[in-house]
Amino acid sequence: MDGCIFCKIVTGEAPAIVVYEDDLVLAFLDIRPIVAGHTLVIPKTHSATLDHLDPDLAADVFRVGHLLARALRRSELGSDGANLLINDGRAAFQTVHHTHLHVVPRKHRDIVQFGIGFVTRRPRGREQVAAHIREGIQRLNAEDAQ
């Protein structure tokens, strides 16, 4: 859709650090991460809110969120869990109006670090972080293939 920053990322007109891609779904690092590894999963087809998102595509987005949550646990980022979240609509503080699933890695007892990150939203070492996530996906695929 014209003027949508996430559609521009899909077409390559806008930059993003992509960690996962298939025919239907793209996952890339949030530009203002709460913590290292904060990733956004989007359908490649534009939909502003869940009201306009095809249910099968919604399932594909969650499939990739699930993959990332598992991959993050196996990555050097060493997460112990993750928050998966969709802000659906302006009432829910959605600011980018192309549906997206936040995947935010969490560690045991990270509440202070998480709180600081929630306020500062400062990216650090993004290429290295992305490399760790891709490595985590490879480890997961190898494990699932056994």
Ligand code: AMP
């Ligand atoms: P929300 O719509 O409130 O669920 O959040 C939108 C998210 O998109 C925020 O976490 C932003 O930091 C993130 N964001 C906005 N523009 C970009 C971009 N060009 N690349 C990556 N992340 C972005």
Ligand code: ZN
């Ligand atoms: Zn869009």
